Amino acid sequence: MNRYRSYGTAGDRSDPAHANFRYRVINRYSPDGEVPASAVWDPAPVDGAASAVAEGSDMTLCVLPDGVLAVSACPDNTTLIAPDLSRVIATYRSHDQRPFKEYEPGDAYASSLSVMPSGRLLCSVSEYGVWRYGSPLTNIVGVADGALTAASRPQITAIASLDPEPARRSEVDLRPHVAHQGTPIGLANRPRPALTELVASEDRLSGWDDSRLGRPAVMADDLFVVPFFAKTFRGGSRGQPFTFALVTDRGEMTGRLHGLHEWRDSPFTGFCFNVTADARRGHAFHLNRYGLYAWNRAGMLRARLDTESKTFKPLTHFTLHSCSPTGELLLIHNKQHLILRISVPDDLTELAATVEEALRTYARQRTALKKQAPPVNWHWTQTAILHRL
Template identity: 50%
Template sequence: MTLLPITAPAFLLDVHRLDPEAGGWGLRVDHAVATTAGDTYVLAGLRRYRAHAAGSADPAERDFGYQLITRHDTGGKPIATAVFGQAVPGGVPSAIPEGDSATLAVLPDGAIAISSKPGSTHLLSPDLDKVLASWPMSWGWEKQQGPRDDPFAASITVTPAGRLLCMTSEYGLSNWAGAHPNIVAVSEPGTALGPGRKPVLRAIATLDGRTDCQSDTDSYAHVRYADAPVGRGNRPSPSLTEALSELTGTSGSLYGYLDSTMTRPAAFGDDLFVVPVFGKTYRSSNRGQEFSFALVDDRGVLRGRLGGLHLREDSPFTGFDFTVVSDPHHAHAFHLNRYGLYAWSADGVLRARMSTAEKPFKPLVHFALLECTPAGELLLAHRKQHLLLRVPVPQDLDDLAVAVETALKGYGRERTMLKRQYGPVNWLWSDDAATVNPH
């Protein structure tokens, strides 16, 4: 099966009497990952808002907002769903709060990590029936030190050797309030994340080095540089903001890298990583604004950028598609935005570009790129039809365009088969077969 439905538990829809034909509800697909055995985990958000629902005690009238992790077996069948973010009607409060920009990772021992900004990480069992551990982090205006503010990472990517490539956040940056993702860090091979085990992360890159506002409490023991916790001046230097400004000749420019942001790093292998960095976002059009997919090694050296992209013609700011994914086993990286699908080799050379202006690839504008599986498949989520398309990547990237065109041509046929099986209404795929685990 190359097409999977992104489902919602039937019992939740029944409890809330959600009418798919009515307005006010939405299903958001955040991320997906796959195991080496071929199982797939999909992270989504299901919510409803009704202007007249305030104060109602009836679940059929109340607003709700859940996050869902659904496990699909190798045949594509949903077999288990974890429900969290708020209490299921009649249940206890959720042990996992709803997270912002959440992503998944399959850890070497099979546990599923869900990480979200600014730095919260929660571990679930492979069957999604247990919450194994939690490390929460508040945004800052509600900052609490001690056991209630014990973060791990805002995102985790696992390298082939089992290293954890992480993005972590800091307080006290420049004149910003709250916590912001600012550090790229890696664990050492053989260290594990689990109940009672939080490995040391070695910082290899800082996005923004303006830390004059930091205090002694704005550091965490597990994120270290030069044998001490990262904080104030103890950090990798120069910052990515400074290094990319110098590399691109944009130092001091209004449209340079000052006040830039970064998204989840991807791994080319165990010692080379891609860090997506984007210039400041303005209220007006940002097409043409600076961005870089920076190549950073595990010693923190900036090795250049993924090449071949035009600031305007290939801008990820249209639609805000900032995700880069990688296949570390074949040293490939991929990016999809409203203008095309792109693929690079580990030397940063652009090997394939499929423009959405060309007829065979126009449907790509309806998809978001989520991940690349251990088997070398791209996971693409349809933004409106809530289906997950798996696209096999050939070893030779010169053949990728043919593989993508073939997958897009087969999409309609497989979608018809799933519609006969599930009978979705308004592209809401209801499932009553998977085991549901409220957390």
């Protein structure tokens, strides 16, 4: 899913390389890389015809067990789109636009979703007043049983929190669809101790104040990776603490992903905060400017591919997106807008050889693709059904 926008050009220019336009784009890919369908929507239409897709920050995708696509964004906006991308099935919208607009109740759901092997959902949920901010920020990790459909919004059970005591809490900030110990999240009710309280001594500079919660990843039905990061600074944040916590479905922090140095392996360089996991085999992965890392279920580092080496330096041009259900790593090239699929071996100590071969063949595969779909004005071209949402 991409968002395109170009500023300072005439609105009547039809060439997407020059025209002033803004769209979200979703492509559906077949196993052989073909694009059978695409969907676009305008997040901020000037004519007032709003899209049925609920907008927000940090937008993520999740394919539900029935094939429906869930598009989620902070604060707790979730949109369900048909598998063929033809229409919006349902929209759960929070309507929380504080501080720009007065709060009005909505039917919010989650800021991000991930599916477990059993079909349960791993969710992140926002709260108002986190670290004293006047807008909602992601603060809760929870688990939902049951199917998310147009007619059903399963209850989320909170298992972990980031800020233990958000400021300016009131009755209107209660989350009826998110429960902790049987009552709605809000006021003083949320999982304690918070993740930041469990590792309080590790951030001596700011005490985890103004930290951020990343998107949780499913490592198994009963084990998740919950990343969170200390405060960022304008002058650079390399060396700031971060934690990839291992949290059970009962909310117990049993450990973390080990082996990363706060300076040498810092995800703050380039803001590479994504962690993904292969729930089928219990592996976790992280890619930043300094390397590609892989862990086993116990949180032990099993592979580190150093980008300072000539062999793996090309990895600095990619962003780790996700891990497919079949165990493939999906990497997106930051400039060429191509997806590189890497089959991960069962033995993570063999990952280096697999990645080396994938990077070696990448240029050859890109050349072949340019012959199949010749770029026009530096844009890839395709013939596919286009849906407007």
